Amino acid sequence: MSGNRRNALLVSAALVGGAMLMTACQDSDSGTAQGSPSATAGDKTVSPSGSSASGSDQGGGKASGGQGAAAGTGSGKNGKVGKCRTDQLKITATDNTITGDADGTVTVHLKNSGGRECAISGYAGVDLKTNAGSLSAKRNGEKTNSLILKSGQSTDFGIYYPINKSGGSGVRVTGLLVTPPNETKSVTLHWPGAGTLPVTDGSGSPVKVGAVGNAGQGG
Structure with a gap:
C-alpha cells in the first residue's frame, strides 16, 4: 500500500470517529434538556387536593400542610371554650x-x-x-x-x-x-x-x- 493511500485512510477514519463523538455528545445534551422540562411539568401538576404526578410524598406533604392550617383556623372559630375557673x-x-x-x-x-x-x-x-x-x-x-x-x-x-x-x-x-x-x-x-x-x-x-x-x- 502506498504512503498516500495509507494517509488518506487514516484521515477518513479520524473524520468518522469525530462525527460519532459529536453525535454522542449531542444525544447526551439532548437527554439532559428533555429531563428538565419533565421535572418542571411534574412540579406544576400538584392539584389543590395535594396529589402530584411527580410523587405522592411531595403532594401528600403539601396537602397535609394545607389541611392542618385549615383545621387550625376552624378550631379557633368553633373550638371548645374552656370552662370558667x-x-x-x-x-x-x-x-x-x-x-x-x-x-x-x-x-x-x-x-x-x-x-x-x-x-x-x-x-x-x-x-x-x-x-x-x-x-x-x-x-x-x-x-x-x-x-x-x-x-x-x-x-x-x-x-x-x-x-x-x-x-x-x-x-x-x-x-x-x-x-x-x-x-x-x-x-x-x-x-x-x-x-x-x-x-x-x-x-x-x-x-x-x-x-x-x-x-x-x-x-
Missing part, C-alpha cells in the same frame, strides 16, 4: 330583696376577669356559714343555660332564703361560701342578706339556689 371569676354578692316578698333574695354576680372567654352553666354550690354550722342550699329546679362569658362580661344567680319573722334570735348567718359550677375551689364572701334565719325543724335546708343566668326574684 374560680380564679378567673370575680364573685360578689348583693342583697336583692324586695319589700313585701315572702322570701329574701341575695344575688351572686360572676364576672369573667380572666382575659379570655369561658363557658359556664348549671348550679353553683352555696353554703351559708351560721353559728349552728354550715347550711347547704338546695337547687330550686330552674332550667340551666349554657353561657359564654367574654372577658369583662358577667352573669348571676339567686339565693333565696326565708325571712326570720319568729321574733326570736333565729340562726345567725356569718358568711357565704360559693363554688362556681363544675369547680371545686370556693370563695368566701360577706353575707349581704338578713342577719338571721328562722330556726327549722331539721326537715331540710330552707335555703334555695337558682341556676346560673336566672337571677330572678323569688324562689
Whole structure:
C-alpha cells in the first residue's frame, strides 16, 4: 500500500470517529434538556387536593400542610371554650330583696376577669356559714343555660332564703361560701342578706339556689 493511500485512510477514519463523538455528545445534551422540562411539568401538576404526578410524598406533604392550617383556623372559630375557673371569676354578692316578698333574695354576680372567654352553666354550690354550722342550699329546679362569658362580661344567680319573722334570735348567718359550677375551689364572701334565719325543724335546708343566668326574684 502506498504512503498516500495509507494517509488518506487514516484521515477518513479520524473524520468518522469525530462525527460519532459529536453525535454522542449531542444525544447526551439532548437527554439532559428533555429531563428538565419533565421535572418542571411534574412540579406544576400538584392539584389543590395535594396529589402530584411527580410523587405522592411531595403532594401528600403539601396537602397535609394545607389541611392542618385549615383545621387550625376552624378550631379557633368553633373550638371548645374552656370552662370558667374560680380564679378567673370575680364573685360578689348583693342583697336583692324586695319589700313585701315572702322570701329574701341575695344575688351572686360572676364576672369573667380572666382575659379570655369561658363557658359556664348549671348550679353553683352555696353554703351559708351560721353559728349552728354550715347550711347547704338546695337547687330550686330552674332550667340551666349554657353561657359564654367574654372577658369583662358577667352573669348571676339567686339565693333565696326565708325571712326570720319568729321574733326570736333565729340562726345567725356569718358568711357565704360559693363554688362556681363544675369547680371545686370556693370563695368566701360577706353575707349581704338578713342577719338571721328562722330556726327549722331539721326537715331540710330552707335555703334555695337558682341556676346560673336566672337571677330572678323569688324562689
